[in-house]
Amino acid sequence: MADLVAPSGEALPGQLDGRRVVVGPADAPAQGRAAHGRGSYGPPRPRIPGRRTADAGEPGTRHIFLSIGTLAVIYELAGPGMGFAGIIGVILLILGFTSLSVLPFNTAGLLLLLLAAALFVGEVLTPGIGLFAADGRRH
Structure with a gap:
């Protein structure tokens, strides 16, 4: 009817x-x-967070996350001391594996929280002006 x-x-x-x-x-x-x-x-239309989530799942974005993340970790291992490249690389690798559905969202969130906690612990144990937790450099 x-x-x-x-x-x-x-x-x-x-x-x-x-x-x-x-x-x-x-x-x-x-x-x-x-x-x-x-x-x-x-x-x-999806709201902005929904569009960003959809963009992160596109194949091109996935592979860019994985490529830049891998290169950043290799750069950090080749020339230790900067720290910034290694942290960005780990974050991009977590995002890349999550967008490939290899890593569940809950596990990715937990890993990002553990990374943040490790950076805060590193800041407490290393004398500095607070930049270690922000970008990973030892001053």
Whole structure:
């Protein structure tokens, strides 16, 4: 049973405005154009965090994370002392393996938290001005 027929997808939100929708024991006014904001019918665009998550899962981004992460770790191992390249490399490798679905989200979050804790411990044990926890360099 259909209550209304719209000639196009763009006309449907306008026809829904002002109608009452019964859901269970309560009824509420339908929000046609107000719900979509754009005035067009269709799924809303994902918010910025959703788009960034979708971008991280694209094949090109995955392989860039893995490539730059691997190169940064190799650079750190070849010339120890900077620290910054090694930390960025580890973070990019964790993100790359997570985007490949090799590493679950919960495990990736735990590894990132452990890395942050290790950097804070390194800052406490190393005399400095607080930059070790920020970028990994020993001063």
